[in-house]
Amino acid sequence: MVWIFGGVLLALAVLILVGAYWAYSFSYKRVNKTPEQETDYSAYKEYKDDIQALLEHMESLPYEWVTTKSYDGLQLWGRYFASRPGAPLVILFHGYRSSVKRDCVGGIKLCHALGYNVLAVDQRAHQRSEGHALTFGVKERRDALSWTQFAQKEWGKDYPIFLYGVSMGAATVMMAADLPLPEEVKGIIADCGYNSPRDIIRTVCGYNHWPIGPAYFLARVAAIVFGNFDPESASAEKALSKTKIPLLLIHGDEDDFVPYPMSGICYQACASEKEFLTVHGARHAISYLVDTPLYEKTVTDFFKKHIGSETVTA
Numbered sequence: 001m002v003w004i005f006g007g008v009l010l011a012l013a014v015l016i017l018v019g020a021y022w023a024y025s026f027s028y029k030r031v032n033k034t035p036e037q038e039t040d041y042s043a044y045k046e047y048k049d050d051i052q053a054l055l056e057h058m059e060s061l062p063y064e065w066v067t068t069k070s071y072d073g074l075q076l077w078g079r080y081f082a083s084r085p086g087a088p089l090v091i092l093f094h095g096y097r098s099s100v101k102r103d104c105v106g107g108i109k110l111c112h113a114l115g116y117n118v119l120a121v122d123q124r125a126h127q128r129s130e131g132h133a134l135t136f137g138v139k140e141r142r143d144a145l146s147w148t149q150f151a152q153k154e155w156g157k158d159y160p161i162f163l164y165g166v167s168m169g170a171a172t173v174m175m176a177a178d179l180p181l182p183e184e185v186k187g188i189i190a191d192c193g194y195n196s197p198r199d200i201i202r203t204v205c206g207y208n209h210w211p212i213g214p215a216y217f218l219a220r221v222a223a224i225v226f227g228n229f230d231p232e233s234a235s236a237e238k239a240l241s242k243t244k245i246p247l248l249l250i251h252g253d254e255d256d257f258v259p260y261p262m263s264g265i266c267y268q269a270c271a272s273e274k275e276f277l278t279v280h281g282a283r284h285a286i287s288y289l290v291d292t293p294l295y296e297k298t299v300t301d302f303f304k305k306h307i308g309s310e311t312v313t314a
Contacts, residue, residue, distance in 0.1 A: 019218045020218050020221040020222040020225055020226065021222065021226060022218075022222075023215075023218045023219045023221075023222035024133070024222035024223070024225075024226035024227060027201070027204075027219055027222065027223075028133045028134055028135065028222065028223060028226070028227045029132065029133060030125040030126075030131065030132050030133065030134070031097055032127075043256070043283040043284060043285075043286050044286065044289075047286065047289040050289055051105070051289070054105035054106055054108075054109055055101060055105055057105070057108075057109050058100075058101070058105045058108050058109070061081050061108070061112060062081070062082075063079045063080055063081045063082075064079070064080050064082075065077060065078070065079060065080075065128070066078055066079075066080045066119070066150070066154070068146055068147065068149075068150035069146070070124060070131075070139075070142070070143050070146055071142050071143075071145075071146060072139070074124055074129065074130040074131050075129065075130045076121065076122070076124060076129045076130070076143060076146065076147070077121070077122050077127070077128035077129050078119050078120060078121035078122060078147070079100060079118075079119070079120045079121075080117070080118070080119050081108065081111075081112060081117065081118040081119075081120070082117055083112065083115050083116055083117050083118075084115060084117070085155075086158060086159050087115055087116050087117050087159060088114075088116045088117070088159055088160045088161070088162065088186075088303065088307055089116065089117045089118070089119060089151055089155070089159055089160070089161045089162070090107070090111045090116050090117070090118050090119070090161075090162045090164050091118075091119045091121065091144070091147050091148065091151070091161065091162070091163055091164065092104040092107050092108065092118060092119065092120040092121065092164050092165070092166075092169070093121060093123060093140070093144065093163070093164070093165035093166070093168075093169030093170075093172050093173055094120075094121075094122075094123060094126070094165075094166060094167075094168075094169050095165075095166050095167025095168040095169050095170075095285060096134065096136070096167060096168040097126070097134070098126070098166075098167065098168075098285075099122070099126065099127055100120040100121075100122065100127075102285075103166040103167065103169065103285055104120045104166065106288035106289070106292075106295075107120075107164055107166075107288070107299075108120060110296050110299060110300070114300065114303065116303075117155075117159075119147065119151060121143075121147055123140055123143070123168070123169065123172070124139065124140060124143055133226070133227040133228070133229075134168075135197075135223070135227060135229045135231075136168060136171065136197035136200065136201070136231055137168060137171040137172040137174075137175045137197060137234065137236075138175070138197060138229045138230070138231060138233055138234045139229055140168070140172040140175075141172055141173075141175035141176040141179065141234060141239070142176075142179065143172075144163055144172055144173055144176040144179075144181075145176055145179045145180070145181060148161055148163075148181055148182050148184075148185060149182070152182055152184070157182070157184055159184065160184055160185075160186040160306070160307040161182065161184045161185045161186065162185070162186060162187045162188070162189060162303065162306075163176065163181075163185060163187075163188045163189070164188075164189040164191075165189070165190055165191065165193065166191045166192060166285050167191070167192050167193065167257075167258060167284065167285050168193075168194075169191075169193075170189075170190035170191050170192055170193025170194075171190070171193040171194050171195075171197070171200075171236055173188050173189070173190055173193075174188060174190050174193055174236035174239060174240055174247070174266060175234050175235065175236050175239045176188075176239065177236075177239040177240050177242070177243035177245055177247070177272075178238070178239040178240075178241075178242040178243050179239075181245070185245055186245070186246070186306040186307055187245060187246045187247070187248065187302060187303070187306045188243075188245055188246070188247050188248070189247075189248045189250070189299060189302065190236075190247065190248070190249050190250070190263070190266070191250040191251070191285070191287060191288075192250065192251050192252065192255055192258050192263070192284060192285055192287065193236060193249075193258065193262070193263065193266065194236070194258045194259075194262045195235060195236050195237050195262045195263075195265040195266050195269070196231075196232075196234075196235035196236060196237060197231035197232070197234070197235065198216075198231050198232050198235070199262065200258060200262070201216060201219050201220075201231055202216050203258075203259060205219070219231070220232070236266050236269070237265060237266065237269040238269075240266055240269045240270040240271065240272070241269045241270070241271050242271065243270070243271060243272050244271070244272050245272055246272055246273040246274065246275075246302075246305075246306055247266075247270050247272055247273070247274045247275070248274075248275045248276075248277070248298070248299065248302045249263045249266060249267055249274070249275065249276045249277065250263075250276075250277045250279065250287055250295070250298070250299075251263040251276075251277075251278060251279070251282075251287070252278075252279045252280075252281070252282025252283055252284070252286065252287045252290065253278050253279070253280055253281070253282070254280075254281055254282060254283050255282070255283060255284045256283050256284055257284040257285075258284060260278075263276065264276075275298075275302065277294070277295070277298045279291050279294065279295065
């Protein structure tokens, strides 16, 4: 009986590990996309011409590749779009299995028009940056801290910094809010972010019609065993409840991936000065495209409010 019981336990453990590795490959493992795949999200079809114009605008701007080391030794890369010395710096973070070219082109255009310097980073395990696993913001939040430290070492400290993210990038910058960021970080802009890795993973399990409890159990085991992180070790809610950095939340009320109420949860949790822009009719990560004038005005006003209108040149 003991041998039978031991065999059953071993078989169960093997099944869990096999399932967990599948979950790791499905959810966390690095996936290198081709340029053609970077803008293939179905919600973009209506805005194809606008997206192409934004891409062409970004590619027309001079930039240089810069690099820094993450806290755990990965080589991280980003595009630096220089405007003028001493101008505000906006550090942009793209979303899950996405890219600067898909999520950040609107922000790059706006910040360039304002005369700001822009650092648009490749998140760990994406594009040029090293890493075998993305971690839904758990490790990426510390990369955000590394990028602020890099910026101050590279370009000095006499300018304001803003952290600006879309989707997982939004969760990344919110989850960084309670880290020892430089005092020059004047604000955080979070476009369609989620309140915690746990909740978004459970939500995606539901989207796929998997039993949420067992599926999330496997996903968490996968993260811990193969991704070397725990999705429950950090959250935007926890970080925002401890921050003093002003926050601007943006979310489309027809988001079909990150539920709109998740930004409401973040808003309620936030202990600092905060604003919330709802873009009516916007699906996931396209609020900029759905109402460009409103989006740009809201973000520009947020910049002006927290750095002084004299620094805004457009």
